Amino acid sequence: MLKSTDETVLHCYPGLIALVTAKHGDVQKIMAAGWHSYISYNPPLYGVAVAKERFTHHLIKESNSFAINFLPAEYAHIIEGAGKLSGSDGDKFKRMDISWKTGEVINSPILENAYVAYECEVIDLQSYGDHDWIVGSIKRFHQDNTKFDGMLPNLMNLQLPLYLGQSNYLIADSSTSKKEILLDI
Numbered sequence: 001m002l003k004s005t006d007e008t009v010l011h012c013y014p015g016l017i018a019l020v021t022a023k024h025g026d027v028q029k030i031m032a033a034g035w036h037s038y039i040s041y042n043p044p045l046y047g048v049a050v051a052k053e054r055f056t057h058h059l060i061k062e063s064n065s066f067a068i069n070f071l072p073a074e075y076a077h078i079i080e081g082a083g084k085l086s087g088s089d090g091d092k093f094k095r096m097d098i099s100w101k102t103g104e105v106i107n108s109p110i111l112e113n114a115y116v117a118y119e120c121e122v123i124d125l126q127s128y129g130d131h132d133w134i135v136g137s138i139k140r141f142h143q144d145n146t147k148f149d150g151m152l153p154n155l156m157n158l159q160l161p162l163y164l165g166q167s168n169y170l171i172a173d174s175s176t177s178k179k180e181i182l183l184d185i
Contacts, residue, residue, distance in 0.1 A: 014162035014170050017079050019069040020048055021100070021109040022059035028109055029056040030092050032083030034163060035131070036068065044138040046118055049131040055087050060134060064122045065106035068136075069114040072147070073159035073171045078113075080167060105139040115158055117142040 018036045022029055035049035046068055050057045060066045071078055081096045093100060093109070100109035103119040110117045120136025127133075147158040160172040 014164050016070060016160065017083070017163045018048060019071060019079065019082050019111060019114075020050065020056055020060075021067045021069060021111070022056050022063060022065070023102075023107045023109060024059045024062040027059065028091075028093065029059055029087050030082045030098070030109070031056040032079055039135060044118075044141075045123070045135055046120055046138055047133055047135045049128075049133055051131050052127070057132065057134075060122060061125070063107060065103075065108055066120050066122070066134065066136060067103055067106065067108035067110055067117055068120060069111040069117040071111065071113055071161070072115055073161040073169065073173070075113050076161040076169055078111075079161060079163070103140065110142055114142065115144045115147040115153070 012034065015034060018033045020031050020033050031050070031054055033048050033050065037047055039045040039047050048066070048068065050060065056066075078096055078098060082092060085092050085095065089095075092098070099112040101112060102108075103110050106119045106121060108119065110119070118136070118138045119140040119142075121139050122134060123137045124135040125132050146154075148154055153160060155172060155176065156174045158173070162170040162172055164170055
């Protein structure tokens with residue numbers, strides 16, 4: 001039974017965590033983001049919520065670009081580190097031994113172990129409460145085709161780390177049951 005409350009109820013998990021990368025000049029950062037979404041298929045637009053106090057936010061504003069990266073479950077420790085380690089304690093890329101390459105269209109790092117990544121150019125930034133919603137026009141896609149079956153992830157070749165909260169993950173893979181829901185009206 002539902003109970004009414006004035007307390008904030010946060011129910012957006014389980015879900016994929018995006019790793020947001022940004023670079024301006026010689027400074028680059030990586031952060032974990034749980035609040036992100038495709039906004040448009042054509043043109044391809046992607047949005048991410050970034051707290052204003054994050055240094056990555058500053059780099060995105062200065063460079064007018066960012067990358068969105070998704071890692072398979074075997075790299076969940078990088079997702080955790082990107083979310084928990086502070087960039088003020090040193091370069092997270094070096095600290096976690098993250099392999100990356102420079103984007104082809106923008107200057108942000110593209111994680112080499114990502115199964116999919118998007119290079120985005122900022123087209124809008126709006127403040128909503130304690131976060132800014134940053135919208136990027138996807139300028140280049142990167143995809144490991146061995147991890148996909150057409151447009152869908154191939155769970156025979158990919159384990160998806162679905163974040164449950166508090167450093168816990170549900171691993172979706174070939175052993176996870178799928179159920180097709182058919183509408184019978």
